[in-house]
Amino acid sequence: xxASERARELxxxxxxxxSDKLASDVVALDVSEQLVITDVFLLASAPNDRQxxxxxDAVEExxxxxxxxxxxxxxxxxxxxxxxxxxxxxxxxxxxx
Numbered sequence: 757x758x759a760s761e762r763a764r765e766l767x768x769x770x771x772x773x774x775s776d777k778l779a780s781d782v783v784a785l786d787v788s789e790q791l792v793i794t795d796v797f798l799l800a801s802a803p804n805d806r807q808x809x810x811x812x813d814a815v816e817e818x819x820x821x822x823x824x825x826x827x828x829x830x831x832x833x834x835x836x837x838x839x840x841x842x843x844x845x846x847x848x849x850x851x852x853x
Contacts, residue, residue: 759786763795763844766824770847773818774800777811780852796845801852805836811849812838 759767767784774782779800788795802808809832816826819842828841840847 759788759795760844763788766819766822766842766845767796767798769818769822770798770815770845771800773814774798774811774847774849777807777814778802779807779811779849794841794844794846798845798847800847800849802849803852805851808836808838808849808851812840812847815847815849816840 771782771784779802781799781801783799785797785799786795787797800811802811812832819826824842824844826840826842828839830839830841831837836853837848837850840849
């Protein structure tokens with residue numbers, strides 16, 4: 757079974773939002789056959805903490821516009837790696853180091 761249509765829609769929107777904020781190494785992985793907790797992991801990188809936060813904010817804003825609220829947000833305090841869990845997709849934005 758592959759990722760749901762909704763998960764693919766959210767992943768594309770999140771990837772575009774990350775790309776708009778100049779994220780690098782943006783990759784979406786369909787993990788629906790390996791995990792039951794989510795369908796897609798979206799990975800993105802940024803060269804500094806400020807850009808990591810900007811990418812996270814852009815992704816969250818874009819997905820909120822599609823009716824998806826994050827269930828969990830982790831790692832924001834340090835700004836080196838942030839996880840946004842939207843249920844259908846999990847977004848990881850990390851410092852390139």
